Amino acid sequence: MSAIGGMARPWQAVSVLGALARNRNLRRVELAWGASIAAEWTHFVALGVFAYSAGGASAVGIAGLVRMLPAALLAPFASTLGDRFRRERFLVAVAFAGSAALGGSAAAFFFSRSELIVFALAGVVGVTSTLFRPALQATLPSLARTPEELIAANGATSTLESLGTLLGPLAAGVLVSVANAGVVFLVASGALLVAAGLLQGVLVEGRIQVSAPAGTHRPLELVAAGFRIVASAPKTRLLVVLTTAQSFIRGCLNVLIVVGVFRLLGSGAGAVGYLTAAVGVGGLVGAFGALSLKGRRLAVPFGVSLVFWGLPIILVAAWPHLAAAVVLLAVVGAANSVEDVAVFTLFQRIVPDVVLTRVLGIVWGLAMGAIAIGSVAATGIVALVGSRAAFVVVGAILPLTVLIVWRQLVRIDREVLPPVDELAIVEGVPMFAPLSIAAKEHMASRLVEVPVTAGEVVIRTGETGDRFYMVADGTLEVTNGVRAEARRGDFFGELALLRDIPRTATVIASTRSRLYALERDDFLAAVTGHSAVRAAGEALVEERLQPS
Template sequence: MAGLQVRLNTARVTLRNRELAKLQVSWGVWTTGEWGSLIALSVVAFELGGAPAVGLVGVVRLLPAAALGPLASIVTDRRSRPGVLGATHAGWAVVSLALCGLVLAGAPLAVLLVGLGIGSAAGAVFKPGISALLPQLVRSPSELVAANAVSSLVEAAGIVAGPALAGLLLAVFPPAVTFVALAVLFAVGAAASAAIRTNYQPARSPSVSGLLLLAEPLRGFPALLVNAATRVVVALFVVQLVMRGLLNVVLVVLALAEGGEGAAGALFAAMGAGGLVGALITLGVGGSSRSARWFAFGAVLWGAPVIVIAVWPELPVAFVALAALGLGNAVMDVYGFTLLHRLLPDHLAGRAFGAFWSCAAAAVAAGSALAPLLIEAVGLRWAMGLSGAVLALLPLLLWRPLRTIDEQTSAAAGTLSPAASHAAAAPATRPAAAPAARARPRPVPARRRRAPS
């Protein structure tokens, strides 16, 4: 009981940062809406075309964001990041209403997928924007870890709330009602995002021309690959995200075969419930001297439960296994993103996270596209068992470089990030690796210093 109180106190202290609290509201709304729309669209798609249609929903939901993310994310380094988040929420409110109209009109699957693709393109900048904005709002390394833990807690709550909301509405009302509810939810997210205030001043347009100017939006990719540490973290994330895409399809197929439409939402909600527990655990652990090893532990907890479901493909077993998987997801997110926040330079953060989320979306889309093929080729159980084994074993193969990352980041605590030294220009604000000496933000003067491009 005392341990729980400590964790809740940590969350309470973190959320006393009012701007950070608004950011978490925006993130929670986005996560709830994202998972709610996934469940609603997957159920509608399954009725129209079975498992292959569900796989198409997973691909189209992510592919435009994957393609446009690196190009669009330069907006998060050039424009107000809170404004970008608010506009994205507003765009998805409109898309949700459009999907409602299409469902009511009995539109074919292809038309629904076009609407979904437009929404995916509109949302390409959200995750890069919120990932880049969070380090601008924290005031110390410990608050960075705590903020990531709270973000994981909020994400887990969204994973519970989104599928639960969609499942409840789908069980009682026609699917169109679910999309109206999601539109209202995204409108709330737009208001919360627009209210965020930050000292961040967007960079001036670069004084380059020709091919160098065209390459500006793509500078996030070199930032991810500039050193071995970021390469290892990103690689493990990508494998986990391929598994996520595969699981999105497999769980819908399993649920509809065993328990109907309501079971699909319940399975994803079980994963979210485990994520809540995992986020609470990370709030109590704190610190970041062993972030890479905690990150690896989370990956193992992602893969092993999938193997359990493959061995015992029954709903009661799946609920427990997915709760454990959700716990692993929370641990991976908290410590994985803490590592990326410490390793990436601030003035390239938007583009770097744009490149990361582009790779992430492509990985989830690949998993969603691969799932029907694997199920057809080897069956549902073997598809789950093989993919789970890959993710459970990969951290063991990467154990030595992960330990090296912990040694490097511990030694660099309170200094500039390793990636910053490789940036084309030094950032005007410190990267999130070392905000220890940064005082509580003061009112911004009329003329603010701009970050370089």
Template sequence: MAATAGLRGRLDGTRQALRNPPLARLLVVWAVWITADWALLITVSLLALDVGGPAAVGLVGAVRVLPAALLSAPASVLTDRWVRSRLLAVVLAGSGALTGVLVWCASVDAGLPVLLVVVAAGSAIGAAVRPTLQAMVPTLVTSPADLIAANAAYATIEAVGTVVGPGLCAALLGAVGPPGVLGVLAVLLGLAALVAAAIRTPFRPVRSARTSARAAWLAPLAGFRVLARPGLRLAISLFLGQTTMRGLLNVFVVLVATSMVGGSESRAGSLFIAMGVGGLVGAAVALGLGPQHGSRWIALGIALWGLPVVAIGLWPDATVASVALAVLGFGNALLDVSGYTLVNRLVPDHLAGRAWGAFSALGAAVVALGSLAAPLLAGLVGLTGAMVLTGAVLALAPAVTWRWLSRLDALASGRAEDVELLRRVPLFAALSLVGVERLARGARTRDLAAGEVVVEQGEPAADFYVIAEGAALVTRDGREVRQLGPAEAFGEIALLDPGPRTATVTTAAPTRLLVVDRDGFVAAVTGHRPTDDLARERVARLRSADEERSTGEPDGPR
């Protein structure tokens, strides 16, 4: 009964989260994009087949992937530097315009070179879509539970899109031909651009000083550095193992369909459909997941990517293959929802676009690696050996790494007492729980005896401080101007409005401080619209107090 009540509560929370209009608009945009992407893949493949034969189909497939893989990391810099909804709208509008150019290509038989150029341009423009979408999701929710609901909806839409996109394409091809299909897709992308432009989020590009030319060139690499952080490094490694298997599986399924199952190339399509059906079921189940045990679901999802591949290798039968791939699709949904939620909680919002861009680039690279390795492995050890070997390695990976994987839940949420303390600070009142957790995770504690100087008037500012226990005195020009106690903070103004400290803070008793560094504090405050507005008001108020210093005492230190 308790489990049923808990599940019902989580599902109610899911429905509530999805009633959020900005999040609903974002999911509509994602639905249009994933549906159009699948329909576009089929349509341009048919155009390539007509003008250049099977070799041209492979060439178009490569051109659709490579520019996005190469540009996803550089393009994702824009995700962190621009208003994300506007960037998404521009990219969708550009994709719609290029799809309109494809209508012309299909109508006049423009030839393979022109088709390749237009497809490559579309891939380049679309490189920012997934990083931007994934970076926007956590800015539109207020709690880890809502984040799970949003990611479950995201996974559900992706599974539905893999069915609806090809189905829409098939239905329209017979009626209006490739030009008509492309025309419909161009209109849909244009409408999605309008929906994206209407999305409002609290995210605001972080205010920062002008950077050097060298720093600008290195900016795209910031995402890779984020993914290499402790905790994230392991999660991303497991994700990349699963993504490598995706590349292997693309080849394995075709080989199974044509040789082991005793079917034909059309059998491969039905096997992928089984995987999509499993994904739909998994996404529905994932709606009821809680945020406390994400590492367990990640481990299960990875194992369910490996074990079905082993089963197909050992029992090459059509029924076994269909059931196994449905189970794999189920595991994929669990992995996507729990894994994306964990990564979203661990990645700083001001670097989220670049982190997801780096992840997309790495993912595309290892998919290609898996696709190239599959026939080589099958040639060396046979198809059965290749599937059993690679599937077993992936299935065992969570067990081998569980000692470290099991710690990720605690790492994602931060220390409970630090989160609670930061939520009591008025400056952070507008931040979501996810945002406060991110801030707490990067904070450190500092224990001081009575009478120790924390910051000194005139020195450069480096950190923001919150008193967890104890008390402190604020003095300016030798005069005591304020006393501070638990849950009170100091040091914010010199970080937001760069300059030296204008007051000295000294502990009045044994004191424990929670210390947030400059980068984490500035990103959390200036990257969140309501919090940034609150901080600006406080800066103005303190400046006014400074101007009236001769008639009234200042409120606190800078």
């Protein structure tokens, strides 16, 4: 665990999971994600069984291509809808579309056994599954209220994906054995209906960084904006390149597992399942540990996790025994979970919210394409250098890549730290507690530091209110009929802004002090854009206006 960086004790993971469970919106979104993953993997197994019974191994390959290729091509473009419309509503629409496609697959199975229809609808399911991911990951920062809660949400996403990798195929295998692929399609359709129902109850409030109205930009301009962010922002570009490289290795590993079982380990076909399951089990362990990642510096843990993605693959060649391979691939699974949590939290932190869904759509589109290319490339590498050497070649790619870009990862951690002091000041205002971490970090970035000397007047009774003030250091005297003191953690100036009236108090610095100010428009956007914050603000105003 310590090699992956920033891990804390297991009880801390339990604590952040408890905080996650108390957030109603996050709880619903994560449960919907779990249902979506279950549907995706049960469909994957049922489609493979149906394809093999229809046309053998070649049909399975065609089904896989049809399932992934449209997703790789369309995801960057279709994901623009997640930035044009409310993301929680977009997720509902995607879940309904996926459910309809799976229901259509079941109908085609029972009434016509048409490979053409089932394969075509598999392409639709692949697209909806791929769109669900970036939209969900772009929604999480608007639902989480602290950096730790956001990491917990990303960790829960990774945990549920690992569980889906294990339990989805298992459930599908049982259903295919006792019934048929059509029944599995129906069950998967029902799972996505459950996901849509859960998402219907999710409401994102207080999203300060809102996009322009939908009608102001053409679809191609929206897509181009996402690609421009990836191409022009060095930090984002590096993360996208590394994520795509990891997906390429994942595609290679899918093939190497099968090749290794028969040519390197000398095991039977059942070992393919054991090794695949080992990745899932390791993913569960890694996801639990990733919940305790320190929230400030994530680029270095991301790089280290990529190293541990590659080294175990090399060691399979050095130690070609089934038991060893199971342990080594479990390490790969654990590293994958840490990598997911770290890199997607970084994307959520670095990429402007207005284009976040589009950028994540590009990431997932490239990932799907890289997995497909990796699957093809692995067969060529095996043919060129042999089975054992192929593990060494593939396993070395990510560690060597990380070595080349290590300084850039360290620089990201140094430069992309959220405004710690400013964020702490914002989080110290009880009125702002319901805001998401995305809104709080945006607000923290808009704060203006205001140093004042002893005796200096900050605001005066009767003046027009133009700022909201929070005290970082020092002591100030507040006069409003009575005298009071304001110290670190206190705030003032909200009454004139919320009621649009002149200042009702005079505030003078008693000692040299340091304040943070939020301009009127930024303050009102934060308070009026979230019902709970608005209610807290009104309650505070009523309290301030009460006679002393």
